[in-house]
Amino acid sequence: xxxxxxxxxxxxxxxxxxxxxxxxxxxxxxxxxxxxxxxxxxxxxxxxxxxxxxxxxxxxxxxxxxxxxxxxxxxxxxxxxxxxxxxxxxxxxxxxxxxxxxxxxxxxxxxxxxxxxxxxxxxxxxxxxxxxxxxxxx
Amino acid sequence: xxxxxxxxxxxxxxxxxxxxxxxxxxxxxxxxxxxxxxxxxxxxxxxxxxxxxxxxxxxxxxxxxxxxxxx
Numbered sequence: 001x002x003x004x005x006x007x008x009x010x011x012x013x014x015x016x017x018x019x020x021x022x023x024x025x026x027x028x029x030x031x032x033x034x035x036x037x038x039x040x041x042x043x044x045x046x047x048x049x050x051x052x053x054x055x056x057x058x059x060x061x062x063x064x065x066x067x068x069x070x071x072x073x074x075x076x077x078x079x080x081x082x083x084x085x086x087x088x089x090x091x092x093x094x095x096x097x098x099x100x101x102x103x104x105x106x107x108x109x110x111x112x113x114x115x116x117x118x119x120x121x122x123x124x125x126x127x128x129x130x131x132x133x134x135x136x137x138x
Numbered sequence: 139x140x141x142x143x144x145x146x147x148x149x150x151x152x153x154x155x156x157x158x159x160x161x162x163x164x165x166x167x168x169x170x171x172x173x174x175x176x177x178x179x180x181x182x183x184x185x186x187x188x189x190x191x192x193x194x195x196x197x198x199x200x201x202x203x204x205x206x207x208x209x
Contacts, residue, residue: 010162011165012158039182040206074151102165102166
């Protein structure tokens with residue numbers, strides 16, 4: 001079951017161009033860490049996840065043995081995809097992950113729930129975003 | 139009665155934001171954007187302490203400003 005999400009924020013870590021694997025995740029996974037522009041995004045995401053769990057009938061019983069969902073780490077959201085997200089606009093020509101770091105982007109993806117009840121955030125599209133002109137010093 | 143103060147979750151979020159903003163600085167994020175991030179962090183800290191959530195308009199930090207509700 002999928003639910004569309006759209007998050008705007010700064011890229012703080014990227015393995016979009018060069019996917020990574022690990023002992024725990026042997027498949028190569030495209031990962032992205034995003035610091036959302038507004039902390040309200042976490043509340044919205046948590047509510048969306050709860051709605052997805054309810055719709056899919058995922059038991060909320062914590063005694064069930066399953067992996068812990070790792071979608072949020074402190075003030076960052078973690079996106080994982082098996083396929084490379086599509087880069088649009090000024091990001092199209094980027095050839096290394098380092099070039100993506102610090103960029104303000106909009107990421108479109110899904111909250112994906114698997115049969116084993118694990119939930120991940122996937123990213124399918126990353127495009128440059130514009131911040132409004134608010135400056136606290138003005 | 140609502141008790142004022144930051145919860146452990148709030149404190150963890152603030153600590154993580156401080157690390158993340160420093161990461162953004164090292165990645166070359168513009169001065170203006172860093173100022174905005176630090177302003178939002180201060181706004182979050184101030185309003186979370188008083189248990190009033192984020193304001194519907196970030197330009198107006200006062201406690202009387204109504205809380206932003208998730209979409």
